[in-house]
Amino acid sequence: MITLRKTLGAALAAGLxxxxxxxxxxxxxxxxxxxxxxxxxxxxTFDRAQLQRGYQVYTEVCASxxxxxxxxxxxxxxxxxxxxxxxxxxxLAAAAEVEDGPDDQGEMFKxxxxxxxxxxxxxxxxxxxxxxxxxxxxxxxxxMARARNTENVAPWxxxxxxxxxxxxxxxxxxxxxxxxxxxxxxxxxxxxxxxxEGMHYNAAFPGHQIAMANPFAGGDGQVQYQDxxxxxxxxxxxxxxxxxxxxxxxxxxERKRIGWMVMLYLVITAGLLYVGKRRIWSKIEH
Numbered sequence: 153m154i155t156l157r158k159t160l161g162a163a164l165a166a167g168l169x170x171x172x173x174x175x176x177x178x179x180x181x182x183x184x185x186x187x188x189x190x191x192x193x194x195x196x197t198f199d200r201a202q203l204q205r206g207y208q209v210y211t212e213v214c215a216s217x218x219x220x221x222x223x224x225x226x227x228x229x230x231x232x233x234x235x236x237x238x239x240x241x242x243x244l245a246a247a248a249e250v251e252d253g254p255d256d257q258g259e260m261f262k263x264x265x266x267x268x269x270x271x272x273x274x275x276x277x278x279x280x281x282x283x284x285x286x287x288x289x290x291x292x293x294x295x296m297a298r299a300r301n302t303e304n305v306a307p308w309x310x311x312x313x314x315x316x317x318x319x320x321x322x323x324x325x326x327x328x329x330x331x332x333x334x335x336x337x338x339x340x341x342x343x344x345x346x347x348x349e350g351m352h353y354n355a356a357f358p359g360h361q362i363a364m365a366n367p368f369a370g371g372d373g374q375v376q377y378q379d380x381x382x383x384x385x386x387x388x389x390x391x392x393x394x395x396x397x398x399x400x401x402x403x404x405x406e407r408k409r410i411g412w413m414v415m416l417y418l419v420i421t422a423g424l425l426y427v428g429k430r431r432i433w434s435k436i437e438h
Contacts, residue, residue, distance in 0.1 A: 198405065218274075293399065
């Protein structure tokens with residue numbers, strides 16, 4: 153019993169996770185540490201300033217290779233997201249050239265972007281993307297925080313306790329934890345590790361070999377924040393992970409709000425049903 157309690161306490165305290173991806177074999181499971189996020193839990197909401205910084209990191213570092221096909225310009229100004237000023241987003245969209253058509257002559261043409269347009273695409277197809285990146289395919293990041301998730305690592309007799317803990321706190325931030333761990337996981341390979349040509353060592357990636365080079369190889373100061381937040385790699389990784397969590401679930405705050413309204417409705421309804429039941433059945437002799 154003492155051993156079980158010690159093991160359970162250690163697992164709960166460490167908050168160890170293992171990344172689970174559709175293509176990663178179980179043997180390549182990687183332990184991911186849990187992070188603290190403002191949007192976590194039943195009452196969590198996105199930090200607007202963090203989302204805006206995350207968008208800056210995405211545009212200056214990630215957007216040269218990765219797309220956000222499921223995000224439109226208007227989403228950047230809508231409530232629940234970065235909430236940039238509408239006029240600023242309109243100007244951003246207008247600066248982009250979008251293919252439209254056909255016109256009256258059946259020809260496609262270019263026009264300034266609109267709020268309803270999606271963020272720019274980089275590749276015409278997957279083959280073009282692979283040809284540009286030496287065979288590697290830069291995935292779309294729109295749903296990355298949902299596509300890469302984590303699960304608890306623990307013996308079978310402790311795992312149910314960890315599951316109950318996650319249910320109790322409403323844990324859904326495994327994808328953000330993974331993205332943060334990946335972006336901060338670039339290191340020199342340990343002695344004896346054979347790194348394939350063109351690959352890079354990453355402690356958080358299954359197999360530890362990833363085609364993507366360290367996006368923050370420039371170190372601190374690579375992206376200059378304007379709000380006084382320290383321009384560090386740790387903050388870059390945290391902010392862009394939060395931003396990608398929003399792109400994967402833009403209606404997170406609305407969903408939580410509706411959930412609490414439904415719970416309040418059910419509580420009130422249960423109370424009214426109980427009062428009605430008492431009034432009706434109290435007049436009947438038993």
